[in-house]
Amino acid sequence: MDAFKTHENVISDYKSYLKSFINISDERILDFVNNSTLIKNILPEPLIQFNPSFEKGDSFEDLINDNIVHPNLSKALVSYRLYKHQVEAIKIGVKNQGFIVTSGTGSGKSLTFFSHYF
Incomplete structure (x- = not known):
């Protein structure tokens, strides 16, 4: 194949x-x-990266201090450093707005799905 x-x-x-x-x-x-339009440009060209380096973002502590997420998260995730795309998705998600995360393997996309609960 x-x-x-x-x-x-x-x-x-x-x-x-x-x-x-x-x-x-x-x-x-x-x-x-x-x-x-969409017919010709239905999908962007594939992006292939090896050993991607994702830009660091805020920590959960920062998000808690900015009143973006619930303070109880500090008990479990206070020292966890987020990637920038995770922070952006969480900030959108906690406003109950939709978002799409497209990022490489190992970038923590799954964590952003929990933003509804933050």
């Missing part, structure tokens, strides 16, 4: 699926939709 060919086929099939919903008579608009 060729992973790159499979990826290409999945993207191609998905673009065809999206195009099946489009019925635009004006050629200029159709050209724009087909070449300049």
Whole structure:
């Protein structure tokens, strides 16, 4: 199995699926939709990193001191140093807003899912 060919086929099939919903008579608009929007740029190019270094963010203690998370977290996580993307996600999540975290393996994405409980 060729992973790159499979990826290409999945993207191609998905673009065809999206195009099946489009019925635009004006050629200029159709050209724009087909070449300049989501149809053409459905996914960004893959980012491949080796040994990524994630930018450090605040600690839970900092978030507790700023009244962002509940003080009881200090009992379990006070010395835990977060990555910047985790802090950003937690600050959004505690406001009950949606977010998406896209980060590499080992970056602590799972921790951000708990922000609803912070």
